Amino acid sequence: LSLAGMIGLAVGIDYALFIFTKHRQFLGEGIQKNESIARATGTAGSAVVFAGLTVIVALCGLTIVNIPFMSAMGLTAGLSVLLAVLASITLVPAVLSITGKRMIPKPNKKKEKQSSETNVWGRFVTKNPIMLSVCSILILLVISIPSMHLELGLPDAGMKAKDNPDRQAYDLLADGFGEGFNGQLTIVADATNVTGNKAEAFADAVKEIKGLDHVASVTPAMPNKEGNFAIITVVPTTGPNDVATKDLVKDVRSLSDKNGVDLLVTGSTAVNIDISDRLNDAIPVFAVLIVGFAFVLLTIVFRSLLVPLVAVAGFILTMTATLGICVFVLQDGNLIDFFKIPEKGPILAFLPILSIGILFGLAMDYQVFLVSRMREEYVKTKNPVQAIQAGLKHSGPVVTAAGLIM
Missing domain, CATH: 3.30.70.100 (Alpha-Beta Plaits)
Incomplete structure (x- = not known):
């Protein structure tokens, strides 16, 4: 119930926020209310459906571990995400219709300044793609190094x-x-x-x-x-x-x-060892299953091979970096006084596989939100640089807010 509540609340807010932001953008462009809601649901709503589907598959994939309570956690959390998706494409448009013209954004110097800052970042990214890519990958690889000696166990x-x-x-x-x-x-x-x-x-x-x-x-x-x-x-x-x-x-x-x-x-010691070993053996199978599904799904959605490859590579680096930090602090004992952790020890046996499921879903969510917005712009302008900048300008703040909510 805790996992389902946490994920259901987080993705529910994320998905509603994405459609809400898109609707406000259309209203700001002078589009009539009902037309704006229809377009927001058709564009952002489609992205929400695909993003939600990847999260559901990732969570339901926990059943392959063949540990009953983890299967229950995955299925229950997956159901909460399904309901969040359905609410986003039905209830959210209805509420937007009720609010009427009050949703129209008002001119605001502060917002214009933030928009300008976003454009500056977008221009910086598009002017220095190789440098930023190499730096990002190297940083993540360095952070990932401790994950090479990951040890699983259960706390005592x-x-x-x-x-x-x-x-x-x-x-x-x-x-x-x-x-x-x-x-x-x-x-x-x-x-x-x-x-x-x-x-x-x-x-x-x-x-x-x-x-x-x-x-x-x-x-x-x-x-x-x-x-x-x-x-x-x-x-x-x-x-x-x-x-x-x-x-x-x-x-x-x-x-x-x-x-x-x-x-x-x-005995408890042997049971803990067996559970850890089973989860350790299940991690590669689970990761390959959901990554393979994501690759196929994103290929269908974006009709591209490069976008799914970038998404999968980004997810893998995110995952290894996350585990690297966990091992560095929790297992190796670095900075445990700063984080008020009583004692170093093995990584909780359930943490990697749960993290893979949750991080995978979020990584695909944010990838779909960003790239779908870029694709919309590219269809209109046929200018890839302008499309990337527009995606960062309009969807970047939404993704950042969604991550902070999570």
């Missing part, structure tokens, strides 16, 4: 503030019993397929586990009444989010079936 009490009771208990346990005491592994040993002495098979399994790296202690096997299953508790030498603990989980699972005993590792 050790990442809370030091005055928090949970953190204090966590630290006391770690000091008294070792770091791994907070990341214990629960192992269910299944001996239903063992034909010989099952108690001996359990004991052999415990010995093999003790021989693994990064094991601090192992409890004896505690069998059930029938003797087919037993529980074994393993205390690692390392903490819950340590890479060595992840390796230990894999090593224990690799021991299965050596003595006919199947070792099933569970």
